[in-house]
Amino acid sequence: MAMYDIAVIGGGPAGYVAAIKGAQLGGKVILFEKDVVGGTCLNRGCIPTKTYVMTAEYIEHIKGGAVRGIINNPETSVNMEQVVKYKAGVVKQLTDGVAALLRSNGVDVVKGVAKMVGETKIECNGTVYEAKNTILCGGSKAGIIPFPGVENKNVVTSDGILELTELPKKLVIIGGGVIGCEVATAFVNFGSEVTIVEMMPRLVANMDEEISKGIEKSLKKMGVKVLCNYKVEEIKDEAGKTYVVANGEKLEASKILLSIGRVADLECLGTLADRIKQERGKVVVDDYMRTTIPNIYAPGDINGRIMLAHPAFKMGEAAAACCMGKNVKADLSKVPSCIYTLPGAASCGLTEAQAKEQYGADVMVGRFPFNGNGRALASGAGEGFVKVIAEKKYGEILGVHMFGGDATEMISEASSLMAMEITVNEVADIIHSHPTFSEAFMEACADALGECIHLPAKKKK
Amino acid sequence: MATAIFMPKNGMAMEEGVLVRWLVKEGDKVEMDQPIMEIETDKITMEDVAPASGTILALYAKDGDTIPVLETMGWIGEPGEKVEAPNAAPAAGPTTPETAAETAGAPSEVLMSFPPEEAPKAAPNADGVILATPYAKKLAADKGIDLANVTPTGKHGEIVGADVENAPTGPKATPVAKNIAAANGIDLNTVEGSGFNGKITKADVLGGMHQAAPAPVAVDEEGVEARVKMSGMRKTIAQRMTQSYFENPVVTQNVSADVTALLALRAKINEGKEKADRISINDFVMKACAIAVSEHPLVRTIIDGDELVTMKATNVGMAVGSEGGLIVPVIKNADMLSLSKLSAQAKDLANRARNGGLKMDEYTGSTFTVSNMGMYEVDSFSPIINQPNCAIMGVCRVRDELALVDGEVVVKKMMGLSLTFDHRILDGVTAAQFELRIKKLLENPMEILL
Numbered sequence: 001m002a003m004y005d006i007a008v009i010g011g012g013p014a015g016y017v018a019a020i021k022g023a024q025l026g027g028k029v030i031l032f033e034k035d036v037v038g039g040t041c042l043n044r045g046c047i048p049t050k051t052y053v054m055t056a057e058y059i060e061h062i063k064g065g066a067v068r069g070i071i072n073n074p075e076t077s078v079n080m081e082q083v084v085k086y087k088a089g090v091v092k093q094l095t096d097g098v099a100a101l102l103r104s105n106g107v108d109v110v111k112g113v114a115k116m117v118g119e120t121k122i123e124c125n126g127t128v129y130e131a132k133n134t135i136l137c138g139g140s141k142a143g144i145i146p147f148p149g150v151e152n153k154n155v156v157t158s159d160g161i162l163e164l165t166e167l168p169k170k171l172v173i174i175g176g177g178v179i180g181c182e183v184a185t186a187f188v189n190f191g192s193e194v195t196i197v198e199m200m201p202r203l204v205a206n207m208d209e210e211i212s213k214g215i216e217k218s219l220k221k222m223g224v225k226v227l228c229n230y231k232v233e234e235i236k237d238e239a240g241k242t243y244v245v246a247n248g249e250k251l252e253a254s255k256i257l258l259s260i261g262r263v264a265d266l267e268c269l270g271t272l273a274d275r276i277k278q279e280r281g282k283v284v285v286d287d288y289m290r291t292t293i294p295n296i297y298a299p300g301d302i303n304g305r306i307m308l309a310h311p312a313f314k315m316g317e318a319a320a321a322c323c324m325g326k327n328v329k330a331d332l333s334k335v336p337s338c339i340y341t342l343p344g345a346a347s348c349g350l351t352e353a354q355a356k357e358q359y360g361a362d363v364m365v366g367r368f369p370f371n372g373n374g375r376a377l378a379s380g381a382g383e384g385f386v387k388v389i390a391e392k393k394y395g396e397i398l399g400v401h402m403f404g405g406d407a408t409e410m411i412s413e414a415s416s417l418m419a420m421e422i423t424v425n426e427v428a429d430i431i432h433s434h435p436t437f438s439e440a441f442m443e444a445c446a447d448a449l450g451e452c453i454h455l456p457a458k459k460k461k
Numbered sequence: 462m463a464t465a466i467f468m469p470k471n472g473m474a475m476e477e478g479v480l481v482r483w484l485v486k487e488g489d490k491v492e493m494d495q496p497i498m499e500i501e502t503d504k505i506t507m508e509d510v511a512p513a514s515g516t517i518l519a520l521y522a523k524d525g526d527t528i529p530v531l532e533t534m535g536w537i538g539e540p541g542e543k544v545e546a547p548n549a550a551p552a553a554g555p556t557t558p559e560t561a562a563e564t565a566g567a568p569s570e571v572l573m574s575f576p577p578e579e580a581p582k583a584a585p586n587a588d589g590v591i592l593a594t595p596y597a598k599k600l601a602a603d604k605g606i607d608l609a610n611v612t613p614t615g616k617h618g619e620i621v622g623a624d625v626e627n628a629p630t631g632p633k634a635t636p637v638a639k640n641i642a643a644a645n646g647i648d649l650n651t652v653e654g655s656g657f658n659g660k661i662t663k664a665d666v667l668g669g670m671h672q673a674a675p676a677p678v679a680v681d682e683e684g685v686e687a688r689v690k691m692s693g694m695r696k697t698i699a700q701r702m703t704q705s706y707f708e709n710p711v712v713t714q715n716v717s718a719d720v721t722a723l724l725a726l727r728a729k730i731n732e733g734k735e736k737a738d739r740i741s742i743n744d745f746v747m748k749a750c751a752i753a754v755s756e757h758p759l760v761r762t763i764i765d766g767d768e769l770v771t772m773k774a775t776n777v778g779m780a781v782g783s784e785g786g787l788i789v790p791v792i793k794n795a796d797m798l799s800l801s802k803l804s805a806q807a808k809d810l811a812n813r814a815r816n817g818g819l820k821m822d823e824y825t826g827s828t829f830t831v832s833n834m835g836m837y838e839v840d841s842f843s844p845i846i847n848q849p850n851c852a853i854m855g856v857c858r859v860r861d862e863l864a865l866v867d868g869e870v871v872v873k874k875m876m877g878l879s880l881t882f883d884h885r886i887l888d889g890v891t892a893a894q895f896e897l898r899i900k901k902l903l904e905n906p907m908e909i910l911l
Contacts, residue, residue, distance in 0.1 A: 394640035396663065421635030421663055 007131035009268040012039020013309040014300025015137030018316035023105035025324040032114035038095040041309040051087040056189035115270030133323035140262040140301035149235030168255035175260040176203040195225040208351040214403035287329040289319035336415040338408040346411035349399035362392045366448025375435035386440040395423030405437035463538030464513035470530040482524040527616030593620035600625040634661035668693040713843035713881045721874045723906040744804040749902035751795035763849040778827030781814040791827040851886040855879035
């Protein structure tokens with residue numbers, strides 16, 4: 001059988017991008033995918049949840065129409081079968097697109113579970129393939145904590161929740177991270193009674209504290225019950241009903257979403273599992289995505305550096321370029337992250353707490369609330385803020401945190417300028433179109449310098 | 462009779478030239494054929510010489526002016542001699558609206574024009590071409606400077622060679638990288654950029670993140686025990702040491718000081734004191750150095766271009782080894798501090814230097830540095846000057862020596878002192894006198910206390 005330049009195991013964001021990049025650079029590439037190309041992101045993650053949240057946003061707009069003078073009947077409900085069907089259409093369009101891209105680049109795609117059986121050998125469906133380089137893109141799967149009752153038939157992970165064709169009356173979400181908050185946003189608007197049980201003192205605990213507060217407030221406003229500092233003890237059935245027991249409280253649930261995090265899927269390591277170094281269940285790689293075996297690379301969720309699709313794209317590209325003899329690092333220092341709640345949140349860089357820990361008093365914080373932004377008010381979206389954290393001496397932007405407005409789109413401006421190492425002084429001088437949500441970022445930068453035009457003058461200290 | 466200095470016509474095609482700079486000023490005495498000005502034509506830059514011997518009576522043209530050939534630019538003659546006023550059409554620089562208004566009877570459109578920008582950038586002409594003299598273009602190409610970033614001063618808005626020379630050079634760098642480099646005195650030309658087209662990023666300046674491309678796996682690494690990337694601090698030390706080592710012609714002079722009395726005095730002072738409050742030998746040496754530095758202005762002198770600059774303050778740096786490398790905290794105005802105050806400050810600074818708690822102004826601005834290797838039993842060494850200082854005192858160990866005093870053999874405590882100095886600034890004798898002064902102070906320690 002022909003020797004490939006690159007074999008890619010897994011067709012998610014890291015894998016399919018690596019395959020295309022490798023082909024672009026002239027390599028002969030084969031890609032193995034056990035399911036449908038597109039990975040978690042397209043099939044079970046980013047895209048389906050965003051489709052659901054948009055459906056929720058429609059409902060919110062319809063219900064909120066009356067204050068704007070729209071005369072309608074705000075009774076809304078969802079036909080879950082159609083919700084799932086619509087989502088499936090979106091997903092199919094995108095995964096078909098990825099398949100077409102792979103085909104147009106001449107990548108051989110093999111469907112099946114593939115595993116390493118040697119440094120240059122991959123086995124799939126009983127056939128052994130050979131490649132000079134292998135890129136392991138096994139991705140990740142929903143993590144499961146083995147507390148009593150976790151095997152209950154009403155427990156689903158993020159995979160299952162997106163396939164429900166019947167709206168759960170009472171949805172209990174264990175884990176108030178990004179997935180938990182997004183699913184809560186969708187299902188509370190669809191009409192479920194939603195409770196989030198979070199072990200940490202706040203939701204999305206790795207984000208800036210103000211974002212956590214903002215999201216908690218808006219979820220509560222939508223009717224979500226948020227229980228932080230709650231530890232789940234067990235899941236049990238009693239008299240035909242399922243309950244989540246947390247901090248001694250019994251919470252009735254028709255469905256339970258387990259969203260406590262994701263773990264790397266190491267199945268593709270095969271017989272090399274004990275030769276490729278791992279730490280805490282993740283493959284260890286350097287900045288070039290190389291594993292401890294020189295011709296084997298591991299970009300994406302499998303290395304656990306940042307479990308998001310967009311850094312996975314870049315990691316996949318770097319790995320493929322390295323396979324083709326280039327030395328390309330994946331720089332993951334300025335990766336934005338987004339939460340698609342209503343309103344959404346986004347951030348890039350250090351949180352205020354992290355910045356103060358690292359830089360002490362040499363930190364400036366600028367803030368601009370959306371209720372001072374014309375576009376936001378016109379859109380009925382005065383909730384939220386943009387916060388900019390900068391270092392005093394050099395003006396370096398250390399972190400940007402947005403809640404509200406069009407945060408998930410706006411963050412790209414901040415992360416781009418941060419990647420270019422533009423200072424807060426320069427951003428304050430860049431003309432932003434008016435009226436836009438984006439002006440808030442410029443205003444927050446100006447506020448960090450004490451020069452914001454559209455905020456009341458601060459009292460001189 | 463006075464002789465005119467004029468723009469020479471160096472070729473049939475030459476119509477005007479640029480006065481790059483005068484090499485003389487009014488009142489200077491010059492000899493015939495002595496170079497007096499640097500001029501630039503569209504082909505070359507050259508020096509032009511005095512057409513006569515005498516005194517420079519007047520210089521009308523200003524550096525950077527573009528002047529038609531054969532136009533008078535100044536006069537040479539006898540002091541007091543009357544000379545013709547400059548030509549009716551003076552070879553002035555770019556005409557400003559104000560002067561134009563005065564001479565041309567203030568037409569209204571001139572009054573309404575915008576004031577000139579302080580530093581007009583070269584604007585491309587209608588064809589999109591930036592006007593520049595051929596020499597300026599060649600210079601820019603050699604230096605890798607983009608003409609679009611050069612401020613033109615030519616008569617017709619063209620860029621002349623001097624403009625290119627004066628243009629801020631330097632590699633491309635991100636704003637944050639530039640700020641960090643500027644604040645820490647790092648020359649961006651010495652930094653290798655890792656970004657697109659060699660753009661220098663923050664990480665490049667800090668020297669931490671950027672790694673060279675991975676070495677081919679086949680390289681014989683067997684003999685290597687460890688390969689560690691230099692920390693930013695280590696890189697800075699390496700760069701400064703190399704710079705100092707190769708820039709200064711240095712001499713090290715070794716003397717020994719009899720510190721028997723000093724040690725006795727120190728013992729007396731420290732009697733009954735807590736360990737933290739005790740005065741160290743190094744405190745005495747630093748104070749003695751501070752006194753001597755304050756008395757010898759040349760030791761506080763640095764070279765700036767072709768000038769010698771003497772600093773007012775006696776700020777004594779002390780080399781402290783820390784985990785990351787060497788750092789030199791500075792005791793400001795050490796000559797004015799009492800020994801106990803100096804001692805307390807030295808302890809505090811050394812502690813914080815080791816724990817990385819120094820503020821920027823606590824490790825900059827030294828005029829002299831003391832490096833003590835005595836505790837490691839070093840007998841003599843040649844310390845490297847902490848630039849821009851012009852000298853550094855290496856303090857060596859104290860050892861017992863036998864000496865004859867009044868026919869009796871006695872034991873004396875002798876301390877070695879190794880002074881390295883920059884021979885561009887200090888001559889051997891001056892340095893020896895300075896070092897002798899320190900020796901005398903150490904041998905008569907009461908004088909240090911006074």
